Amino acid sequence: MLIIVGLGNPGLAYRNTYHNMGFNTVDKLAARLGVKIDKKKCSAKVGEAFVKGEKIVLAKPQTYMNLSGQAVKELLGAYHAEHSEMVVVYDDIDLDRGTLRFRTKGSAGTHNGMRSIVEHAGEDIPRLRVGIGKPQVEMPLYDYVLSRPKGEAFEQLDKATDEAAEILEKYIATRTVPTQTTTIS
Numbered sequence: 001m002l003i004i005v006g007l008g009n010p011g012l013a014y015r016n017t018y019h020n021m022g023f024n025t026v027d028k029l030a031a032r033l034g035v036k037i038d039k040k041k042c043s044a045k046v047g048e049a050f051v052k053g054e055k056i057v058l059a060k061p062q063t064y065m066n067l068s069g070q071a072v073k074e075l076l077g078a079y080h081a082e083h084s085e086m087v088v089v090y091d092d093i094d095l096d097r098g099t100l101r102f103r104t105k106g107s108a109g110t111h112n113g114m115r116s117i118v119e120h121a122g123e124d125i126p127r128l129r130v131g132i133g134k135p136q137v138e139m140p141l142y143d144y145v146l147s148r149p150k151g152e153a154f155e156q157l158d159k160a161t162d163e164a165a166e167i168l169e170k171y172i173a174t175r176t177v178p179t180q181t182t183t184i185s
Contacts, residue, residue: 003057003081004029004168005044005072007090007113009146010062019065019145021091021130021161022113026058028165033058042074051172068113069120076121087171088127089164090114091145095131098156098184100164102128102177126177130164132157160184 006026014020030037030047037047037058044059057079061071076086084104094109095101105124108114117125135144149157163184170176 001055001057001079001081001085002172003059003075003079003086004172005059005061005068005075005086005088007065007068007088008060009064010045010060014146016148017146018132018149018157019091021132021157021164022089023060024157024161025089025128025130025164025168026060028161029168030058032165032169042078043071044075046075054172056172065113065116067116069116069118072117072125073120083122083125086125087168088114088117088125089168090127090129091132092129093132093134093141093145095129095133096183097131097133097153098160099131100128100160100167100182100184101131102126102167102171104177128164128167130157130160131183156184 006022008020008023033049035047035049035058037045037060039046043063044061046057046059049056059075061068063071090111090113104126108118167178
């Protein structure tokens with residue numbers, strides 16, 4: 001059993017924003033695995049598949065980012081899963097744009113969605129962070145993460161989420177945690 005949760009905000013208004021890199025990654029992984037994420041369960045949209053006989057659940061919480069912990073806690077309970085049987089994918093302003101970092105546990109850092117998850121479920125959940133970098137012009141953080149990358153930033157993050165989906169696909173197959181940080185230029 002493995003549950004992969006992509007964090008983001010639901011609805012067209014938030015599609016492809018910096019804050020939805022988790023959703024984008026899970027959507028790309030779903031396409032690779034031939035999974036439709038179209039069922040409502042545990043305050044999330046979910047899709048299920050079997051890969052080499054193992055149940056894989058892809059989930060996109062519909063609680064909005066700052067309440068993601070509610071959905072994660074519900075998913076862990078509904079699927080009787082251990083923390084080690086989940087990976088959370090999310091954007092991170094503290095990593096340079098295009099940087100991917102996989103860790104088996106850790107603090108929430110500055111990410112409110114992960115803060116909610118840590119509060120509801122603890123720190124020992126594996127996570128894959130997709131670096132979005134900090135805004136290049138002075139602007140409120142809220143406005144930045146809810147904006148859409150354009151031009152070079154879009155291309156770089158599109159490649160980064162492709163690579164993140166590939167990392168997750170390898171993790172599904174081997175349960176090997178990448179030991180190095182990956183940066184997409």
